Amino acid sequence: MAFSLSSYPVTYRAKYTGPGSHNKGWTEEFLEKPHKTPAEEAALSADAAAALSDSRNFYTDMPLVGYTTQYGLSCFEGLKALPQKDGGLAIFRPDRNGARFNESMGGLCMPGFPADAFVKACVETVKRNAALGFTLPYKAEWEKDSFMTADSIYIRPFTYAEGGIGVNICRAPWVVIVTTPVSAYFSAGKSEAVVTERIRATPKGTGWIKAASNYVISALAKHEAADAGFMECVFLDATHRKYVEEGSSCNIFFYLKSGELVTPALMDTILPGITRSSIIELAKDRKVKVTERQIAIDEVFAEAKECFVSGTAAGATPIESLTYQGKKAVFNEGKVGELTAELRDTLKGIQYGTLPDTKGWMVQVV
Numbered sequence: 001m002a003f004s005l006s007s008y009p010v011t012y013r014a015k016y017t018g019p020g021s022h023n024k025g026w027t028e029e030f031l032e033k034p035h036k037t038p039a040e041e042a043a044l045s046a047d048a049a050a051a052l053s054d055s056r057n058f059y060t061d062m063p064l065v066g067y068t069t070q071y072g073l074s075c076f077e078g079l080k081a082l083p084q085k086d087g088g089l090a091i092f093r094p095d096r097n098g099a100r101f102n103e104s105m106g107g108l109c110m111p112g113f114p115a116d117a118f119v120k121a122c123v124e125t126v127k128r129n130a131a132l133g134f135t136l137p138y139k140a141e142w143e144k145d146s147f148m149t150a151d152s153i154y155i156r157p158f159t160y161a162e163g164g165i166g167v168n169i170c171r172a173p174w175v176v177i178v179t180t181p182v183s184a185y186f187s188a189g190k191s192e193a194v195v196t197e198r199i200r201a202t203p204k205g206t207g208w209i210k211a212a213s214n215y216v217i218s219a220l221a222k223h224e225a226a227d228a229g230f231m232e233c234v235f236l237d238a239t240h241r242k243y244v245e246e247g248s249s250c251n252i253f254f255y256l257k258s259g260e261l262v263t264p265a266l267m268d269t270i271l272p273g274i275t276r277s278s279i280i281e282l283a284k285d286r287k288v289k290v291t292e293r294q295i296a297i298d299e300v301f302a303e304a305k306e307c308f309v310s311g312t313a314a315g316a317t318p319i320e321s322l323t324y325q326g327k328k329a330v331f332n333e334g335k336v337g338e339l340t341a342e343l344r345d346t347l348k349g350i351q352y353g354t355l356p357d358t359k360g361w362m363v364q365v366v
């Protein structure tokens with residue numbers, strides 16, 4: 001998901017100006033970056049499109065040398081606005097992302113950003129772009145492959161620290177929100193995973209925080225896995241080197257022969273995914289026995305009949321095999337399992353509005 005040419009022009013920015021100031025310490029603004037009409041932009045040469053993209057991505061009034069660029073002190077969120085079957089756009093559970101963003105900031109000793117302001121800012125950013133024509137239409141053809149190739153608007157809120165060069169915490173961050181249209185994250189067809197020897201998160205570390213710095217190891221491990229021909233890598237725990245923790249940037253589920261659906265319990269090395277908790281709820285609704293607990297790689301090899309990873313980008317993506325120390329566990333003979341498909345389709349149906357949103361998960365934007 002590179003910062004694409006078609007990143008939308010209106011962005012949001014808030015600056016922390018201290019506990020004593022108005023509006024809970026934050027000063028907000030919307031920035032309308034350079035743009036033409038969507039049709040005019042689509043007709044640009046590659047060079048002109050790249051120049052326009054750069055002009056939207058540059059913020060010349062923010063410091064280059066600071067705790068984010070020097071020490072990786074930053075956290076972020078990822079959520080989506082989805083075209084609805086009935087028309088318009090709706091965001092999936094933004095209140096949960098807002099709450100997690102606030103907790104991540106607290107975990108990094110930054111002043112928190114209020115969850116209600118987060119939701120308002122996400123909604124307003126998507127709305128203002130849509131008003132300029134930067135939006136996505138619903139396409140009925142997506143229904144044919146369970147929305148595997150469907151488009152959505154990815155919303156990326158993140159923090160950016162003030163200037164400074166000593167090792168320090170960030171006390172006066174910016175919060176920036178950018179949006180960009182995306183299509184399917186994992187390419188269809190190949191979904192083999194490999195256990196990496198790298199360690200993503202350690203006890204007492206930042207694994208539970210959506211911290212930018214956590215992604216250094218994830219990116220390296222994913223790059224190595226891709227070089228070896230795998231779509232995804234899977235991390236084991238740091239202490240025992242035995243329990244499965246997460247994918248590169250997603251949570252993981254195993255459906256066992258006994259009928260139990262297992263996902264690693266939330267500890268300080270596991271990121272509390274909103275897709276993860278939504279899947280747990282959907283599985284419980286279907287009377288599936290769901291357990292949040294440690295699961296050893298040996299148990300996976302002996303007992304798992306289905307496996308999938310979950311996240312905003314991944315949705316619920318089936319994993320057909322997992323390779324560990326040269327041995328390969330193949331799930332459901334390499335085909336998408338029944339429960340995996342049901343959960344994936346239910347989640348997508350709620351998100352794109354082909355199934356009723358009985359849980360109040362969707363926030364309509366336009």
Ligand SMILES: *Cc1c(COP(=O)(O)O)cnc(C)c1O
Pocket residue numbers: 078210246248249250251271272273274275276310311312313
């Ligand atoms: C964001 C993220 C997830 C998935 O969280 P969602 O809220 O479902 O998108 C899982 N693992 C890691 C490490 C993440 O950063």
